[in-house]
Amino acid sequence: MLTYDMEARGALPRYEYIYRCIRRDILSGELASGEKLPGKRALAEHLGVSVITVGAAYDQLEAEGCVEAVPRRGFFVSESVSSPPPAAAGGEGGPGRESVDEWRLDLRSGRVDPALFPVGVWARLTRRALAESSPALLRSVPHEGLYELREAIARYLRGSRGLAADAERIVIGAGSEQLYLMLGQLFAGETVAVEDPGYAKIREVYSRSPLRCRCVSLDAQGMDVEALRASGAAVAHISPAHQYPTGVVTTLQRRLGLLAWAGETGGYIVEDDYDSELRLTHRPLPALAGLDREGRVIYMNTFSQTLAPGLRVSYLLLPERLAARWRETLGFYSNAVPALEQEVLARFISGGYYERHLARLRKTCRERRAALLAALAEGPLAGRVEPEDSGAGPHLLLRLRTEESDAALKERAARMGLRLAFLSDFAADAARAEQHALVLNYAALSRERLQEAARALAGLLA
């Protein structure tokens, strides 16, 4: 029976402590591939915790791909999870989207609800920054960004994502797209692999950059390592926490496989962690950047996604070995984010407002997700659609039982004022893409609007 000292857990919640212990044992080989884990009830009794606690730990391990649940038999350690030692935990992701058009009902826009943004706090911090340090407006920002902000982000990443982050390796950008542009220049002349299907802007920016952009397919575990190898890419740009639009969460095995690829080929992985803060069930998986021992991962995230689209701040955490190359190749660029905004954001993070905001955001998203799933299961759509959702972020896939083409559905929907996106919209080759898989972004819609959306979809399929 697995024996862990529950007194040694410190401030960690019980379930997380257990999850971490088991994961450590799996990765170290203590628990071998294929080995069966003890039953939940037995382990709970053994460790003196509740069955719910053990269940939560097992769920997290499963979500991460460390163990597999076999119906009516229990949990087994997955094949090929081994060696590279784990770091502290985290999550991962992709991009920061937005639309400007007005729709009656927009199920495509990945924005979070702007009503949740703490306008009052932000305005107060802005006034204070102006009053206390009017130089905030004037200061020349260092090329990599305001030091206070980089420090605040580093502290946040250490605390919330378990990354060994330091301010010196952080670069601030004016939104993710501006950082894609920079990466497009950093990797000039090389081949960069992007996910297919994937977030179109990444492909669009790279295909206009001085590099070769290759689309690499995904399977249920994440980016296909063999296909990546075959592409000849030197860089893979992925969103392992929660791929957009498929929702695939890259499993731990695959993460290790991707890291192994980078180590062998001397390649780099851009880990686009765009919505990891909005993981709604389980804890976020550990970031690739946290597993990375060889300095092969560029961690990337944005605030436009979780705060407001009108705020344009994103950042990179560069591995040490790339920091010098960055400064040499791109160090001449002036920082593109206004000094005042950087100053206010630094205060917002350091004052604990960002984490409080995220907690509120997750709570709302969780409620909305539940409302949406209920509306889909109980309404007139019951049996006609099939949601596929890991709860890893504020969008899910909805497979529609219909013969109509995606294009035709989208056009009919648009005439009803309903904006839809399909998986096929995100594929490099739309003709070969899977049909009838709706990409449903629900974070910006209230319970009532989601119910309305379910009715509208039912009407569309009728």
Place this chain on the structure above:
Amino acid sequence: MLTYDMEARGALPRYEYIYRCIRRDILSGELASGEKLPGKRALAEHLGVSVITVGAAYDQLEAEGCVEAVPRRGFFVSESVSSPPPAAAGGEGGPGRESVDEWRLDLRSGRVDPALFPVGVWARLTRRALAESSPALLRSVPHEGLYELREAIARYLRGSRGLAADAERIVIGAGSEQLYLMLGQLFAGETVAVEDPGYAKIREVYSRSPLRCRCVSLDAQGMDVEALRASGAAVAHISPAHQYPTGVVTTLQRRLGLLAWAGETGGYIVEDDYDSELRLTHRPLPALAGLDREGRVIYMNTFSQTLAPGLRVSYLLLPERLAARWRETLGFYSNAVPALEQEVLARFISGGYYERHLARLRKTCRERRAALLAALAEGPLAGRVEPEDSGAGPHLLLRLRTEESDAALKERAARMGLRLAFLSDFAADAARAEQHALVLNYAALSRERLQEAARALAGLLA
């Protein structure tokens, strides 16, 4: 004798009205190449204005290259100024620079004095924007930028630069470099000519973009049209108002020659007007974009240069024929400037604060320029340096009488805490560049600091 109806001048100052009338007659051919203008005193008597007024008009015409002053003989209409009808007046330029290092005395940084930035007004407008339209923080900004800001800029350009600007053709960017990046993608696959010597960042950004970047030499009139033609470029990126670092003001003839080149080859001209607002003597020359009848000029300017380097806002005014191509190629990019900053800047311009700020800035720069020229002429440097300055912007060239190399001088200066830049620093091929021409940026330095700079230079040359 030239006869103009002085009553018809409307709100224009007398000298400007006379300048415009003569320019119109030169461009229309009424006044032929080589023709002598009436003497100042005679024309003044004839029109019933002061000699000073006529002198100011002639000076402006001369600065623009419409007429040439021949010592002791008078003013003559220049050769080869003809056809393309003039637009209202304006000025032009280049980039927005900054440094972060601390120097005892920095003669290299092109920044204006941050102390002149109206922090109080900006802070008040920010508070008001937050109070009156907290959505200012949240709104999703259209791809091309906040409409209110684009409209405010269009009004400003119509009023102050005489350009037929409308908001629909304006694109807001997060600083000039971000717009260079965008232009680098817009002109992917083409050859773009940049000025040599020139502002290094333009060359650096383009050379990392998916295009071919060619350096084209300048002469005393601006970019050499024959060299431009020989380069095979489809696009010329120039700063005709006041080239950085040479200070060359592109003459009207040359402007027409460049427009002719664009018309013949179907090429484009990027008119980088970075410091035209800081023209200190005469009026700024008419912008190329104002002379352009065929939609061949992309007008570009920045606010980081005149307001504060920590503010990152720049813009393009696209010709109609390029606006569609822009939207098609680059329209997917999210706007990179925060909504709040765009809102505040729109209020700042519309409220008349920007023009008031510019007037104050020009006044200060004029005083500083005078102080610098006096310190150079009267101090221990007298006879050892030769300033070359058209008063077209806040930097000038200073030719040093010395045998020492630029590199050696710079190094010795650095040891004294004195930061210098030479023309040779901006040349594509430093070995072939002119030596001993100091590029002196004086806008950020007070009278006392400029006197100190003169003393320091004297010490350096001693």
